[in-house]
Amino acid sequence: MNAKEMVLEALKNSTKPMKTQDIMLKTGLDKKEVEKAIKELKSEGLIESPKRCFYTAK
Template sequence: MGTMSEEIVFKVLKESGKPLKSAEIAEIAGIDKKEVDKAIKNLKKGGKIISPKRCYYAPAE
């Protein structure tokens, strides 16, 4: 996969079982929201995650 942040963000999303906002992901993961936003952008580009509704993210499976 990509960076450490991307792996953490993906793991948080997978384990949550529901779509989350980037601020929620940052809080759960304990990483900076800017890092989370960057990771989300890369994960979306790579098709790993989707955005089921505006500002919410979920794994693509």
């Protein structure tokens, strides 16, 4: 499973929007990997940001 899949999975399994820090703890990935995955997932329309610095799966 790559970083993007791990981030998406963590967001899908969460009941509330997550911050980058929460995703890092959940996946064990470092900040740069999580931020890159978030950027890619947002551009693909798979996740959204309901408020600044919080992310959730669509």
